[in-house]
Amino acid sequence: MRHTMTNFITGLGEAWSLAKPYFGSEERWAAFVLLGAVIGLNLLLVGLNVVLTYWNNDFFNAIQVYDQKTVVDLLYYPLLTIKGARYPMPGFAELVVVYILIAVYAFYLNQMLQIKWRQWLTTHYVENWLSERAYYNISLSQSRSAIIDNPDQRISEDLRDFTANSLSLGMDFITNVVTLFSFVFVLYEISGSVKLFGFTIPGYMVWVAILYSAAGTLFTQLIGRKLVPLAFNQQRLEADFRYSLVRVRENPEAIALYRGEADERATLGERFQAVRDNFWAIMRRTKLLNFFTIGFTQIANIFPLVVILPRYFAKAIGLGGLSQIPMVFGQVQGALSWFVTSYPNLVTWRATVSRLYGFREAVAAARIAAAAGPQVGAPGAMLTLNGLTLTLPDGRCLLDHASLTLRPGEPVLLTGASGAGKSTLFRAIAGIWPFGQGSITPPKGSLLFLPQKPYFPLGSLKRTVTYPGAEQDVTDDTVRAALADVGLERLAPRLGETENWSLILSGGEQQRLAIARAIIAQPDWLFLDEAISALDAAAVEKIQAVLREKLSGTTIVAISHHGGIIPGQRHLALAGRGLAEVDA
Incomplete structure (x- = not known):
């Protein structure tokens, strides 16, 4: 009692x-x-x-x-x-x-x-x-x-x-x-x-x-x-x-x-x-x-x-x-x-x-x-990693005291074995990973991260394409053009429809739609985490060409198993808890 x-x-x-x-x-x-x-x-x-x-x-x-x-x-x-x-x-x-x-x-x-x-x-x-x-x-x-x-x-x-x-x-x-x-x-x-x-x-x-x-x-x-x-x-x-x-x-x-x-x-x-x-x-x-x-x-x-x-x-x-x-x-x-x-x-x-x-x-x-983990400083002229260590929640180390500098306009391809920590590195750069130490200086300008599986908010198709921006800030013609760029022009008449688009669209179509978001957003830096992995070879070539054309002023950092996305890109490999340059 x-x-x-x-x-x-x-x-x-x-x-x-x-x-x-x-x-x-x-x-x-x-x-x-x-x-x-x-x-x-x-x-x-x-x-x-x-x-x-x-x-x-x-x-x-x-x-x-x-x-x-x-x-x-x-x-x-x-x-x-x-x-x-x-x-x-x-x-x-x-x-x-x-x-x-x-x-x-x-x-x-x-x-x-x-x-x-x-x-x-x-x-x-x-x-x-x-x-x-x-x-x-x-x-x-x-x-x-x-x-x-x-x-x-x-x-x-x-x-x-x-x-x-x-x-x-x-x-x-x-x-x-x-x-x-x-x-x-x-x-x-x-x-x-x-x-x-x-x-x-x-x-x-x-x-x-x-x-x-x-x-x-x-x-x-x-x-x-x-x-x-x-x-x-x-x-x-x-x-x-x-x-x-x-x-x-x-x-x-x-x-x-x-x-x-x-x-x-x-x-x-x-x-x-x-x-x-x-x-x-x-x-x-x-x-x-x-x-x-x-x-x-x-x-x-x-x-x-x-x-x-x-x-x-x-x-x-x-x-x-x-x-x-x-x-x-x-x-x-x-x-x-x-x-x-x-x-x-x-x-x-x-x-x-x-x-x-x-x-x-x-x-x-x-x-x-949220304040723990790698310290993210004020934006600088370049993306800089200084003594960066990343661990998993269970304490296992993925990256040990790595340092790196990426300059604007320099495209980068990041490769590594599955589970090596590539996606975790992107999360740390985005400032959301709370496990680890070291410092990150993000670049000035707007950053956009596209994960392998896109997120679809509730609402109309237009809202889905313009996410995370406000749909009222983007004209319908701009959205239709972006959909056409990625091969989804058939969806253009459905901008006002509200559906569960993650169920209606295939995996490849979902990734195409995410690329359309990037075209609309025009970020200064674009981070692609296996963002075109569900596409066939022909579709990959088309998307790569669209990125080179529509985002010519964007610095693209990509995790990809499809090889190069932008000509002359810098190739980095994550292995053995370190980052290493790979010769072209």
Whole structure:
């Protein structure tokens, strides 16, 4: 039990650290106004519930004495003075109208705060995830503690659940605290006293409610504490299963060509089996918890009547009091038993907080790690490597204290065995590789890197061709001309179409489209990492000719197994953890 309470207390600290930035942001005043309005409306509902218990007392007392006029008046009159009552009593119709209006707007404003909060969090989480290549460094980590599964789910679903559940549970907790203090005095006043073992216990129904709720809270913790890690694991396993389905959706052709359906079916089956097994564990534990909580709730409906009936039969209270006490007892006992009734939601909320907190910490660590590795200085007249050492995440060295100078206008061909580190060298020059040491002075001007497998953003074909530039900055005629240059003129009429182009286009067509991007961008330096490896010999010759013609002012540095791309290029080979010149 101590571990469970410590877990939830830790969760409160983590949740506050996640919520604090928003309520201290530029939107804080609007956030506090909405939060205050939601809290205020919920407190008004508590007040109306108190009034309704007294209305219930007056109503049933009138029924007991066959006072038809008072019964009718209590149903419809806007304000009525009841004989013997301290205050005028509003009619039930008016109470219901006011209650509905307050309840509707309390929920509406809660949703408004929820979506504003979620929007702010989503914007900042995406910014932090993408800035300083945190998303990239996380993917490279070899530390199990730094690996963050399914960041997409944490940003989309966990942020949604965190805001919704935090507001729901928070409002529910505040309402129950106010309910407790509002009704406990009412219960103390109307329950009277009882003698037990020679002692007179005033307001004894209050003590009965406290003992009943304390017992329920204790047993709920003992039964349900194992649900917290199970809920956390369920979210992870569900996300893993969904990710596997997405992989099949994104790679249908490759799977079909490999006849990999059986393997994919087995993988999906294994991942869903993990989902199923963990869910069964949750079901078994929840079944035990439900046996107790449902029974606890049902007994609470009749328990106060059983306790108060002796006073009714002794004629110490009337029918109105008999009907009022269970209502008031239920409010007090319900407030005291908030932990019992909210336990399943608290478990889910705790798992969500843990996932978001871990994600935020991993992103912060990844952003710090971005400053590690080779130091990239201010741009200079040439591309210079000085004492450059590159390692893999596991520590294996690829390049050891290499130095190199590349001048503008000097084309370069880089070769080497597979796995020697050619692509890693390009990543270091791009300033994204965090493992190694030494310094890199990038050249002045614009740089464009084309990997072997092009990336296709969501959007129209025109956006795909102009990426990473803005499509509105490039005319349609320019895009059509670039497509024609690389042999994709058949796509020119489809510039406005939005498709999954990575599935529609073949590997060779994708690489041609990437070359069209370079033609449009006109970079000062172009780095090609096997960027034409999927093309046949004739297509390679055509692309080489297009590069020489359309990018005559661009310095091209290429990793290629197709030989020369630009006449007179400098040939470097990466082997034995060093860079060496190769004679023409």
